Amino acid sequence: MLAFVCVATASIFAATLNPPDMFSKSTxxxxxxxxxxxxxxxxxxxxxxxxxxxxxxxxxxxxxxxxxxxxxxxxxxxxxxxxxxxxxxxxxxxxxxxxxxxxxxxxxxxxxxxxxxxxxxxxxxxxxxxxxHAIDKVIADAGDRKDPAAKINVQARMELARTLASNKKFDLATEEFLWLWEHMLQHSNSYSGVRLSFMASDMTKLAEQYEPAKVAFTKLRDAARQKMDAGSKNRDVTLDWFVLCEIVGDEDAILAWFDKAKDPPKN
Known part of the structure; x- marks a missing residue:
């Protein structure tokens, strides 16, 4: 946990704020x-x-x-x-x-x-x-993802991943996002759009803050690319690859893919 903060220089409350009376008026x-x-x-x-x-x-x-x-x-x-x-x-x-x-x-x-x-x-x-801790209730609501018989609350699991990330528990947040990316649609297919937008944004932020998360998400991206190279015509696989490239900040890979698609090799 973050050690108790003692800032060296005095921090006077800004005049632009007008705190409610219950807040201290001291430094x-x-x-x-x-x-x-x-x-x-x-x-x-x-x-x-x-x-x-x-x-x-x-x-x-x-x-x-x-x-x-x-x-x-x-x-x-x-x-x-x-x-x-x-x-x-x-x-x-x-x-x-x-x-x-x-x-x-x-x-x-x-x-x-x-x-x-x-x-x-x-x-x-x-x-x-x-x-x-606030996260205790989130964990209880989310359901045990390690129990095959457990009812999984996808929204709660996403909240858990975000809470872990905001609490700087980046390793645990990475585990949650990896699980969600690979399994959330099995529990609720209605989250397809959320997965590729809001959750992808959360994953991008985590990858920027925590290098092991970027490495883990890159492996997901590479696995999707392997399926594409093996001849997969599944649109969802291709879309996953595009979004994962954005999550790990590899726009060059996307541009290279477009260039190759625009000018396919001639036999």
Missing amino acids: FEASQAQAKTESKLFLVDATATWCGPCKKMDKTTWVDDKVVAWMKQNAIAAQIDVDAQKETASALKIEAMPTIIVFKDGKEHDRIVGYKSADELLEWLNGVLQGK
Whole structure:
């Protein structure tokens, strides 16, 4: 897990933000020190002035009476502007907004990304107090892919892969995406379009961040090409090859294929 962040230079909350009252008005460093002194959780809400879901949470979730009461009892909360406090955002490895991180005993315990209602946030926070992680529920919903008799929830498995990637568990995320690419349509053929678009985009991002994922996805691409070279006329195989080339960033292979198709060798 990410070690508790202590940025060398003071990070004053940006004037462009107008955090709800429950957030500390102190610096990031002073807020984290207060959490340690009071033996409370330290919660960080990474936001941006242009982030629609962030603004929605400011107007709803973060002013909800139940949330405010929970925070007062259990945590010190700080809100950071990822544009104005770039060093802090980088140290926290913020990639999307809103990202909400909870630290326990000086170390990151868990993080969630995206808009959360008051009830959703409190469910997560109460789980944190019990030592749980957001991914625990995702795993339970997804079904056991190693059990042939298990009912697989493809949407939940995709969410699991994304959650693993966002939590920097790149090796496990790679395993999930590999399984999904090869098996998801066996469980739900309606995800064909999602597989080649949204999931492919997630796989591209992972390949850019984690070289072993790129290597693994390249092997998938090469396997599809072997089928094509062996004479396969299956349109899905060819489409898989094209998309996998894009996932691993090998547009040159696509151009070479088009050149060869345009000018086939003469006998």
